[in-house]
Every structure is written in C-alpha cells, then in structure tokens.
Amino acid sequence: MSRVHAWKWCYKFDTRRTNVHNEEKSGRLSIINEEIIDKIHEIILDDRRMKVRELAHAVGISTERVHHILHEYLDTRKLSARWVPRLLTLDHKRNRVTTSKECLAMFNRNPDEFLRRFVTVDETWIHHNTPETKKQSKQWVA
Secondary structure (H helix, E strand, O other), X not given: OOHHXXXXXXXXXXXXXXXXXXXXXXXXXXXXXXXXXXXXXXXXXXXXXXXXXXXXXXXXXXXXXXXXXHHHHOOOEEXXXXXXXXXXXXXXXXXXXXXXXXXXXXXXXXXXXXXXXXXXXXXXXXXXXXOOOOOOOEEEXX
C-alpha cells in the first residue's frame, strides 16, 4: 500500500468512518441491461448495415456502450458484404438444370463409378461491378 493510499484511509477513520467497505457512489448507473441488449440485437437483425452511431441514437446511449454491447454481449463484428453472390440469370438456371439431369443419368447408369469420379466445388457467382463502396456494404455478423 502506498503512503498516500494509507494516509487517505487513516484520514477516513479519523473522521469517524467505521467500516472498510466501499460506499455507494453517486455516479452514473450502469445502462447496460437485457432490454437495451435485446433492442440493439433486434435492430441489427432488421438492418445489418446499421452504423454504431445510428444504433446509439436509436437506443439513447453512447457509441462506446454500443460497441461494448455488440462485441462483448452479442459477439458480433462488422464484415464487408461487398462480394455477396448475385442472383442467377435465366441462362445460368437452365445450365444448372441441364447439368443436374446429366449427372443424375450418369449416376443411375453406374452409381459406384459416378461417386468415385465426381468432383464437387463451391460455385459462387461474384458480380464485380458494385455501385456501393466496401465501407457502405459492411454488415453486422455473429
């Protein structure tokens, strides 16, 4: 214990303090509660592109508290959604149907050989011309 810290306690007991427990402070009350957390969670589920500043304004708390709730209580982070898959065109859909039918026919002819030789990949169509910026496309994700 430092000399200054010890002096403060001695002074407190000299001024008739009778216990060593902390007294209630008259500062701000904690504003993080289940109701606020649930409200922020509902808002970001409705619009995942909501900015922290907008969330703070909607709920009536500081941006620092919103950051704390988003990261510590809701375990979310903001990721760029710029490279999201786009809708398939009619030609793409027809090509998928045709290819699927051909694969089903090959499977029906020789299932063991088909499964041994068939290779699958994750087909993701990416549209590179996006009018919004990367920052504008960010979304909250868990």
